[in-house]
Structures are given as C-alpha cells and as structure tokens.
Amino acid sequence: xxxxxxxxxxxxxxxxxxxxxxxxxxxxxxxxxxxxxxxxxxxxxxxxxxxxxxxxxxxxxxxxxxxxxxxxxxxxxxxxxxxxxxxxxxxxxxxxxxxxxxxxxxxxxxxxxxxxxxxxxxxxxxxxxxxxxxxxxxxxxxxxxxxxxxxxxxxxxxxxxxxxxxxxxxxxxxxxxxxxxxxxxxxxxxxxxxxxxxxxxxxxxxxxxxxxxxxxxxxxxxxxxxxxxxxxxxxxxxxxxxxxxxxxxxxxxxxxxxxxxxxxxxxxxxxxxxxxxxxxxxxxxxxxxxxxxxxxxxxxxxxxxxxxxxxxxxxxxxxxxxxxxxxxxxxxxxxxxxxxxxxxxxxxxxxxxxxxxxxxxxxxxxxxxxxxxxxxxxxxxxxxxxxxxxxxxxxxxxxxxxxxxxxxxxxxxxxxxxxxxxxxxxxxxxxxxxxxxxxxxxxxxxxxxxxxxxxxxxxxxxxxxxxxxxxxxxxxxxxxxxxxxxxxxxx
Numbered sequence: 001x002x003x004x005x006x007x008x009x010x011x012x013x014x015x016x017x018x019x020x021x022x023x024x025x026x027x028x029x030x031x032x033x034x035x036x037x038x039x040x041x042x043x044x045x046x047x048x049x050x051x052x053x054x055x056x057x058x059x060x061x062x063x064x065x066x067x068x069x070x071x072x073x074x075x076x077x078x079x080x081x082x083x084x085x086x087x088x089x090x091x092x093x094x095x096x097x098x099x100x101x102x103x104x105x106x107x108x109x110x111x112x113x114x115x116x117x118x119x120x121x122x123x124x125x126x127x128x129x130x131x132x133x134x135x136x137x138x139x140x141x142x143x144x145x146x147x148x149x150x151x152x153x154x155x156x157x158x159x160x161x162x163x164x165x166x167x168x169x170x171x172x173x174x175x176x177x178x179x180x181x182x183x184x185x186x187x188x189x190x191x192x193x194x195x196x197x198x199x200x201x202x203x204x205x206x207x208x209x210x211x212x213x214x215x216x217x218x219x220x221x222x223x224x225x226x227x228x229x230x231x232x233x234x235x236x237x238x239x240x241x242x243x244x245x246x247x248x249x250x251x252x253x254x255x256x257x258x259x260x261x262x263x264x265x266x267x268x269x270x271x272x273x274x275x276x277x278x279x280x281x282x283x284x285x286x287x288x289x290x291x292x293x294x295x296x297x298x299x300x301x302x303x304x305x306x307x308x309x310x311x312x313x314x315x316x317x318x319x320x321x322x323x324x325x326x327x328x329x330x331x332x333x334x335x336x337x338x339x340x341x342x343x344x345x346x347x348x349x350x351x352x353x354x355x356x357x358x359x360x361x362x363x364x365x366x367x368x369x370x371x372x373x374x375x376x377x378x379x380x381x382x383x384x385x386x387x388x389x390x391x392x393x394x395x396x397x398x399x400x401x402x403x404x405x406x407x408x409x410x411x412x413x414x415x416x417x418x419x420x421x422x423x424x425x426x427x428x429x430x431x432x433x434x435x436x437x438x439x440x441x442x443x444x445x446x447x448x449x450x451x452x453x454x455x456x457x458x459x460x461x462x463x464x465x466x467x468x469x470x471x472x473x474x475x476x477x478x479x480x481x482x483x484x485x486x487x488x489x490x491x
Contacts, residue, residue: 023093024093025123026093027091027184028212030089030208034090035082035087035090039082041222041223043073044216044222045218050094051095052069053070056185058087067104069104069107088210096409106146118186119157121153121182124182125181126408128406130178133176140159153176166189166236169236170247170249178195181194189238192236194231196252196253199406201272201273202230202231203220204227207224211239218270254457260463262280268281281308281312282309284309287443288395289313296364297319298324300364301325301366302367305367353383355387363389367393367394370430371410392433392435393427399464400418400464406470
C-alpha cells in the first residue's frame with residue numbers, strides 16, 4: 001500500500017533482487033484461542049512480509065494490540081504476549097515496506113475509535129489515488145498518525161454520513177482506486193473485502209463454529225481449518241452472531257487477479273483461485289521446456305523459488321533434475337556485512353554451488369524472474385566458478401519490464417533490466433550462454449487459460465505487458481511535492 005508510485009528502496013541491496021509482496025492478512029472470529037491462532041496464521045504467511053507483524057484482539061469489552069518490528073516468531077512466540085491479547089476474535093498483519101522508515105507507527109493492524117465504537121483494519125495491496133484523497137482529507141482537518149495509505153480508509157469511514165459500519169466502509173471504498181484485500185474487526189463483526197477486480201487474494205475458512213479470513217490457504221492449513229471458498233472480486237464478507245453475509249456493492253468488472261502470485265508470491269502449498277500453486281509452477285516449467293529447451297546435462301533450480309518450475313522442466317525435457325545450488329536458510333535480510341573486504345562474497349551468504357555436481361556439466365539454470373539482474377549475474381558467476389561447462393538460464397515468467405503499482409515492491413522501470421535491454425543483451429550482461437523467458441501465452445496456458453489475448457485478459461499481468469487495469473491517479477497527476485515526501489510509505 002503506498003501513497004506514491006514505487007520508489008527505489010533504501011533497504012534494497014544487490015543480494016535481494018526479487019520482487020517482494022507487500023503483506024499478508026489474517027482474521028478469525030469464534031475461537032477462544034483467537035490470538036494464538038492468528039499468530040500461527042501469520043507465521044504461515046511470513047513469506048508475504050518479514051519486516052513487521054501485528055495482532056489486535058477483542059474480548060467483548062476492550063481491544064488489545066501488540067505490534068512489533070521483525071518476524072512473527074520473534075514477537076509472538078511468548079505465552080505472555082498471547083495472554084495480553086484475550087478474546088475470541090482477532091486480526092493480524094505481516095508487513096514488507098519498500099520505502100521510508102520501518103517504524104512502529106506504520107505497523108498494522110491500525111486501530112481507531114469511531115462514534116459506533118472501535119475498528120481495527122489490516123490491508124494488503126496499494127491504493128493508487130490515496131495521496132490525492134489524503135491531501136483532501138488533511139485540508140478538511142483530518143490528522144494522520146502514520147504514513148500508510150491504509151489510514152486513508154479509516155478517515156473516509158470516519159467522515160462518512162452513513163449509519164452502519166458496512167455502509168460506511170462501502171462509502172469509503174467507492175472513493176478509492178487500487179488493488180486491495182482488507183480484514184477489519186469491530187466489536188460485533190469480522191469483515192473481509194476484495195477490490196472489484198480481485199487483484200489481491202483473500203479466502204474464507206472455517207474452524208469448528210468459527211470463521212477465518214486469510215490471504216492464502218496455507219494459513220488455514222496450519223491451524224487445521226477447512227477451506228470454504230475464495231472471496232469474490234468486489235465482495236464484502238460480514239461475519240457476526242447471525243452468521244456469514246455476502247454484500248456485492250460494486251459494479252461487476254473483469255477479473256484481473258495478480259498472475260505473479262502463481263509465479264512467486266504465494267506459497268507452493270496454497271490453493272489460489274482454485275489452482276494449486278505447486279502444480280501451476282510445475283506446469284510453467286513444462287511450458288518453458290516446450291518453448292525454449294536446449295541440450296544440457298542437468299536442470300538446476302535457483303532455490304527455493306525456482307524448484308517447482310525446474311522439476312516441471314526436467315520432467316518435460318527428460319533432462320535430470322539436480323540440486324546444483326544449495327541455499328542457506330539461516331541468513332535473513334538483515335545479515336550484517338561488516339567490511340567492504342568481504343562484501344563481494346554477496347550471494348554466497350544465501351547460495352553456494354554444489355561443485356561436485358556442476359563441474360564439467362552443461363547446466364539449465366531455472367529462476368522465477370530477473371529484476372535488476374544483479375543476483376543473476378552473481379549466481380551465474382558462482383556456477384561457472386564451480387566448473388560448469390555451459391550455463392543456459394531459463395526464466396519461468398515473461399520479462400519484467402514494467403513497474404507494479406498494485407502492491408508489489410518493484411524498482412522504477414529504468415532500473416528493471418528488461419526495461420533497458422533486449423533478451424540478447426540481457427544474456428551478455430548476466431554472462432550466460434543463452435537466456436530465454438516464458439512467453440505470456442505460455443504463462444496463461446500454465447494456469448489453464450488458452451492464451452492471453454483470447455478476449456480480455458483474465459489476470460493482471462501489467463509487470464510484463466504494461467497493461468494497467470486500474471487507473472494510476474497519483475502517478476498520472478504528477479510527482480509528490482518535495483515538502484510532502486514523507487508520504488511514501490508502503491505496506
């Protein structure tokens with residue numbers, strides 16, 4: 001969620017060269033262990049955000065909140081913390097920020113007291129007109145406490161003249177543009193929302209007599225909950241003492257779910273929009289082998305994201321799958337490189353070549369994407385240093401040539417390698433013998449669609465095609481004034 005077009009992150013380094021999801025959300029009602037189950041759900045969604053986590057619970061009288069910087073396990077594993085979050089309902093959020101400071105006031109869920117009572121809200125996505133709306137609200141006297149665009153929703157709810165919280169939320173969302181999934185909690189209701197195009201995911205689950213809302217089905221699996229269904233695009237789900245109610249207040253639009261969820265963002269064990277992510281990634285690898293196979297001795301994934309596609313590629317091509325690169329799972333994003341003398345080691349902190357398997361071999365290297373190319377260069381150099389005879393890179397997505405404005409951490413277009421070079425130039429730049437990307441039609445075939453241009457697109461593929469399905473109001477109406485540069489935080 002952002003107030004502006006994506007900006008280069010001060011925290012991004014050459015060894016962290018993948019696109020990053022913004023956040024994950026979770027909500028539960030009707031279970032005495034609501035906070036503990038929320039912590040488990042957030043743990044399953046940790047891949048969607050690693051910089052901060054928060055939980056707000058309600059015990060029938062009071063809301064209770066704990067928000068902290070860092071991982072879920074570092075902040076919510078203590079029984080004492082969970083004991084301070086009583087109640088049979090709660091919502092939670094894991095966050096990945098892309099610019100501005102990572103500070104506690106920006107950690108979600110956000111909470112506010114209204115005339116109808118308290119409301120807490122968590123958001124996955126990006127509002128593309130939030131800066132303009134926020135500026136108008138400030139001129140009306142609203143005082144913002146964070147730099148998150150999620151707070152814009154809170155102020156619009158407060159300013160609404162409708163009587164019920166659901167109608168106020170509908171009124172607020174009608175004034176906003178962008179991609180979003182929301183969970184909100186009041187004294188009496190758990191509410192879930194997806195934007196009218198369904199760009200960001202949200203699912204409904206059930207555990208006993210209680211209900212769950214979550215970004216992915218893996219968050220249901222970890223607590224033993226049953227998957228009920230995906231929340232539909234433009235749907236508002238209201239869960240209270242009367243049960244589950246569906247409201248569809250927005251005009252029906254073409255579904256444009258983010259196709260990159262299948263390629264990289266979602267966990268492989270999740271089912272997204274009816275498709276198992278692991279199987280889709282294997283299908284992607286098989287399509288890649290059919291489109292651009294090359295004679296080789298082994299197929300090697302860049303772990304972990306390249307593994308399912310590499311398995312699919314190997315099965316389709318008949319070339320053996322090998323773990324030619326081993327990942328160190330115990331190095332986090334905040335690992336300190338203390339001196340310039342060892343900074344060049346870079347990628348070896350996370351990956352190391354399995355030289356015994358690579359030496360003298362022709363390698364097909366499978367990765368999910370190339371963003372700026374810095375990591376790809378280091379991986380290729382490492383594999384060649386281990387003795388690989390040939391290195392052919394195959395990418396399980398089309399070239400990422402356009403920035404995302406819908407909730408994904410993406411460099412500016414002029415920083416994207418595919419935005420500056422053709423495939424041949426990219427191959428020379430990263431040092432491979434050959435390079436090929438999956439075609440856009442191949443990607444659509446892998447997710448079960450005939451081709452991309454059969455009627456209107458069924459997915460948001462703007463990062464590949466430049467076809468933005470939601471208006472980019474803040475971007476189109478000009479840059480942010482220098483004096484308002486604080487309004488650049490993303491969640």
